[in-house]
Amino acid sequence: MTDHTDKPAARRQIGADERRRLLIAAALRVMRRDGIAAASTRAICAEAGMPHGAFHYCFHTKKELYAALLASDIEIDLEDAWPHISPDVTPEENIRTLLLAFWTQIETEPDAQLVLFDLGSFALRDPDLQDLPRQEHVTSLEKATGYIQRLGDEADFDLLGDERTLAALVLDALNGVAWSWLAHRDNALARASLERFAAMAATMTRTRTPTA
Numbered sequence: 001m002t003d004h005t006d007k008p009a010a011r012r013q014i015g016a017d018e019r020r021r022l023l024i025a026a027a028l029r030v031m032r033r034d035g036i037a038a039a040s041t042r043a044i045c046a047e048a049g050m051p052h053g054a055f056h057y058c059f060h061t062k063k064e065l066y067a068a069l070l071a072s073d074i075e076i077d078l079e080d081a082w083p084h085i086s087p088d089v090t091p092e093e094n095i096r097t098l099l100l101a102f103w104t105q106i107e108t109e110p111d112a113q114l115v116l117f118d119l120g121s122f123a124l125r126d127p128d129l130q131d132l133p134r135q136e137h138v139t140s141l142e143k144a145t146g147y148i149q150r151l152g153d154e155a156d157f158d159l160l161g162d163e164r165t166l167a168a169l170v171l172d173a174l175n176g177v178a179w180s181w182l183a184h185r186d187n188a189l190a191r192a193s194l195e196r197f198a199a200m201a202a203t204m205t206r207t208r209t210p211t212a
Helices: 016-034 041-048 053-058 062-074 091-107 110-124 131-155 163-184 187-202
Strands: 157-159 205-207
Touching: 016 041, 016 053, 016 062, 016 110, 041 053, 062 110, 062 131, 091 110, 091 131, 091 163, 091 187, 110 131, 110 163, 131 157, 131 163, 163 187
Parallel strands: none
Antiparallel strands: 157 205
């Protein structure tokens, strides 16, 4: 006689990259809810629904997790914005499009942004972690410089100054607007600030002259 008793479904196997992503997301949730000090490896694994040993399978140290968390601040996906970049509109409009596409994704998770600011401050106060914010800044600067280079190519303009200098200004503007926004939570004010910055940044561009 055939046994038709329901059997539990086999647990889906997930790879190391997916486990890392889930643990990073779980760490953010724990920190948002309970604070950075409460985010022990055991608490993070429990939040992710994983055995405690899974943490050390994905991260060699807790410092490595902190580095991944800080890096998540620059992992915003702008692919949906690039099709809207065009040489047929002004540099100011193109710069504004990219800035606001970035900002839209920050707006959706204010608590996550606050945790990342807190984590950066926490790392700066710990001698063993002080290099993490510096590394994150260097990586952010490289990524922002790449965005600016791509923007110039797709919008058909050149910069009047150094790309890396403008990239640093962009990062400072975004961080400053984000910090102020966490205090006032006025989305319209934050966007207006970024639009003014786009107008200023556009003065540092020059439309490329068509070649004969």
